[in-house]
Amino acid sequence: MAEDALMINISSAPEKFNKKTNRRPLSTAEKWAQKKRESKRKTVFEPQESSASKQRKINQTGQQHTHKQKPQTPRSPSQRSNNRDTEENADQGENSAAKSPSKVKTFPKKAPEEHGDHGRPFIKTSSLFRNNPEIPDVLSPAVNQVKEKVFTSNMFEELNLHPHLVATLHKVLNVTSMTSVQKKTIPLLLSGKDAVVRSQTGSGKTLAYGIPVVQFLQGMQPKVKRSDGPLAVVIVPTRELALQSFQMFQKLLKPFTWIVPGVLMGGEKRKAEKARLRKGINVLISTPGRLVDHIKNTLSIAFSAVRWLILDEADRTLDLGFEKDLTVILNALNATGLARQNVLLSATLTEGLSRLASISMKEPVTIHVSEGSEETVEACPQAAPQALSDSYVVPERLQQHVVVVPSKLHLVCLAAFILAKCKFEQRQKLIVFISSCEAVEFLLTLFTAILCEKPSTTSTKHTSASLNFYRLHGNMRQEERTEVFQEFSQCKTGILLCTDVAARGLDLPQVTWIVQYNPPVSAVEYVHRVGRTARIGAQGSSLLFLTPSEMAFVDVLANHNISLSEMKMEDILANLMKDERFKGRGKWDSKRSAAAFEQEVRERATVLQTDFENYVHANNESLQTAKCALQSFLRAYTTYPSSLKHIFHIRSLHLGHAAKSFGLRDAPQGLGSSITTNPANSKDSKKGKDKAKRPPKKLTAKERVSNLMRSEYLSGIDGESKSKKKRKKKKGQEEEEQSTTA
Numbered sequence: 001m002a003e004d005a006l007m008i009n010i011s012s013a014p015e016k017f018n019k020k021t022n023r024r025p026l027s028t029a030e031k032w033a034q035k036k037r038e039s040k041r042k043t044v045f046e047p048q049e050s051s052a053s054k055q056r057k058i059n060q061t062g063q064q065h066t067h068k069q070k071p072q073t074p075r076s077p078s079q080r081s082n083n084r085d086t087e088e089n090a091d092q093g094e095n096s097a098a099k100s101p102s103k104v105k106t107f108p109k110k111a112p113e114e115h116g117d118h119g120r121p122f123i124k125t126s127s128l129f130r131n132n133p134e135i136p137d138v139l140s141p142a143v144n145q146v147k148e149k150v151f152t153s154n155m156f157e158e159l160n161l162h163p164h165l166v167a168t169l170h171k172v173l174n175v176t177s178m179t180s181v182q183k184k185t186i187p188l189l190l191s192g193k194d195a196v197v198r199s200q201t202g203s204g205k206t207l208a209y210g211i212p213v214v215q216f217l218q219g220m221q222p223k224v225k226r227s228d229g230p231l232a233v234v235i236v237p238t239r240e241l242a243l244q245s246f247q248m249f250q251k252l253l254k255p256f257t258w259i260v261p262g263v264l265m266g267g268e269k270r271k272a273e274k275a276r277l278r279k280g281i282n283v284l285i286s287t288p289g290r291l292v293d294h295i296k297n298t299l300s301i302a303f304s305a306v307r308w309l310i311l312d313e314a315d316r317t318l319d320l321g322f323e324k325d326l327t328v329i330l331n332a333l334n335a336t337g338l339a340r341q342n343v344l345l346s347a348t349l350t351e352g353l354s355r356l357a358s359i360s361m362k363e364p365v366t367i368h369v370s371e372g373s374e375e376t377v378e379a380c381p382q383a384a385p386q387a388l389s390d391s392y393v394v395p396e397r398l399q400q401h402v403v404v405v406p407s408k409l410h411l412v413c414l415a416a417f418i419l420a421k422c423k424f425e426q427r428q429k430l431i432v433f434i435s436s437c438e439a440v441e442f443l444l445t446l447f448t449a450i451l452c453e454k455p456s457t458t459s460t461k462h463t464s465a466s467l468n469f470y471r472l473h474g475n476m477r478q479e480e481r482t483e484v485f486q487e488f489s490q491c492k493t494g495i496l497l498c499t500d501v502a503a504r505g506l507d508l509p510q511v512t513w514i515v516q517y518n519p520p521v522s523a524v525e526y527v528h529r530v531g532r533t534a535r536i537g538a539q540g541s542s543l544l545f546l547t548p549s550e551m552a553f554v555d556v557l558a559n560h561n562i563s564l565s566e567m568k569m570e571d572i573l574a575n576l577m578k579d580e581r582f583k584g585r586g587k588w589d590s591k592r593s594a595a596a597f598e599q600e601v602r603e604r605a606t607v608l609q610t611d612f613e614n615y616v617h618a619n620n621e622s623l624q625t626a627k628c629a630l631q632s633f634l635r636a637y638t639t640y641p642s643s644l645k646h647i648f649h650i651r652s653l654h655l656g657h658a659a660k661s662f663g664l665r666d667a668p669q670g671l672g673s674s675i676t677t678n679p680a681n682s683k684d685s686k687k688g689k690d691k692a693k694r695p696p697k698k699l700t701a702k703e704r705v706s707n708l709m710r711s712e713y714l715s716g717i718d719g720e721s722k723s724k725k726k727r728k729k730k731k732g733q734e735e736e737e738q739s740t741t742a
Ligand SMILES: Nc1ncnc2c1ncn2[C@@H]1O[C@H](COP(=O)(O)OP(=O)(O)OP(=O)(O)O)[C@@H](O)[C@H]1O
Pocket: 173, 174, 175, 176, 177, 178, 179, 182, 199, 200, 201, 202, 203, 204, 205, 206, 207, 346, 347, 504, 505, 506, 507, 531, 535, 536
């Protein structure tokens, strides 16, 4: 059972060396291991084993059996604790080929030394490299990569804007020439037309609507007054994006002090917002949920003067999660009957959504930057012709990668990648997308404890000499969310662990890498996530983690003209060779063979995983946190849309392996009856077989919607649970009563 277990003696007693031989005496454990090797050699081992066959063996078991079993000194008692819980349950009986070969001898269940000659226990970590599914090569289909030119040579001066507005663009926003989307959109909006605008992420869509709105409002006669209330309403899907758009309007409106911008967003105090609404806000930026809340509960909100409605990230705002809210907002705006300009913008507007949007717009003009003069299509003869509306444009200077990693190795692989970029390279800024708030919290705590040398949690930044971790998700208090958003915007290097709450629209400067640790729910969300880097013509890179069973997602992306190049898991793990904290049992010598190098990498990965597991199992609280994170990950996994269920189905997940990626040694029992797992992987195989025969339960439309809502809730996007909403509504009404009586 523990043939490939790494045995670590937790003693930290100094070793005495034999001066004559220049060797230290063998411990009992080593003698025992040596004896075992000798007997193995005598009985079953082939003396002239080729290096290729050795290599195969490494590949099969993840451990080189000829390697010396040398007890290791732990780094700290808390990290290498007294723990002998070994193989994960799920491994048992799973890969009989790896277990049964007669050549592979197993350690006796309880070696005499297991409690050590000094009564010291050993830690055994089950192999990370055994019983994993095979990793086939990624074959990313050839695609016609659609490109959009970001900049034009045209200046803002050409647009006949107010000179103070042009000066503000130059001096405050530091922009001189127009981007393609601005060149196409601004004149059209200034002419009074409605528009549906699609252009790649980070191409300047915010100014494309911000400039015409400000130009229009500053020229209004009679002059705009605060008491006019909202003249422009901007709806965005997340609070941080609301804040970002608000800040942009604050800058643009600097010379026009009589026009007041304001932001309403969930998490802020309603009372303060009501007071601001009473005073008067002319450019109102809001998340849909909070605006609906005010429409229903704030008497002083009036839309009689609204002349502009902007839906930024319109496809997100129009999709199921916010549809109801949007209907309430449109009804409130339409009730006034005033002529209004409507603008929808996103990097991923599809024709379907444009049609839906056109219901509430009058003869909108569609602007697709990739269509027309600015478009360049890289010809690829093998690629199938693609309808342009199906293809998404990603920034030209974005290098997109995919790495295929079995579940068990996810955690160490992410850790190795973070160390490689942020510890051993300079000025790297990473965003890591994770599928649930609980998993973000869990990884933050774990990485701060194990990867950072001197953890400190005094501020929003969880820091060490070289690693600065931040986190952003929907279960955080709003003040903290805002603080993190501002801090991460300004930092030069750091790692933001976040949910999809940061996927849309956020303009965080100098982000160098986007890591999708959990795959996105769609190609659309993929485009928005990677769009947090390589903005406005800059360079950037992205890395998508997939398990072997999820590899078909590469084809889904290819169907939208997105092509990825493969990064090898082994290459990422090899970065652990730079970190001596995780070195293996033997003395590493760089002159040794490639196989020995690989062996050392695997040992280091195992040491790192052991540290993670020891941390998780050190006390009940951390154990519960890990279980809760695993559960939330599984729940999020059930929310992939039906079109992707053939790739991301909860039944194809190996629960034991997934548990390992949360530092859990075993798959926890009773994770929730609603979460079904791969019956073949289930310990209770009979039950599993029965379940396997049953077709997956077909969800009703209502259930699918509720799943989707739950996924938003998990990721912290402006969705709120029903009960939470009810509680908030009640509180809002109470506040309203208080403020009206005051
Ligand atoms: N003409 C310009 N010249 C230089 N920089 C610009 C110009 N227009 C906008 N920018 C800057 O480019 C960055 C990205 O702009 P913005 O956030 O509006 O992109 P976007 O297209 O809305 O992206 P996303 O689709 O991700 O929301 C911002 O920092 C903005 O200040």
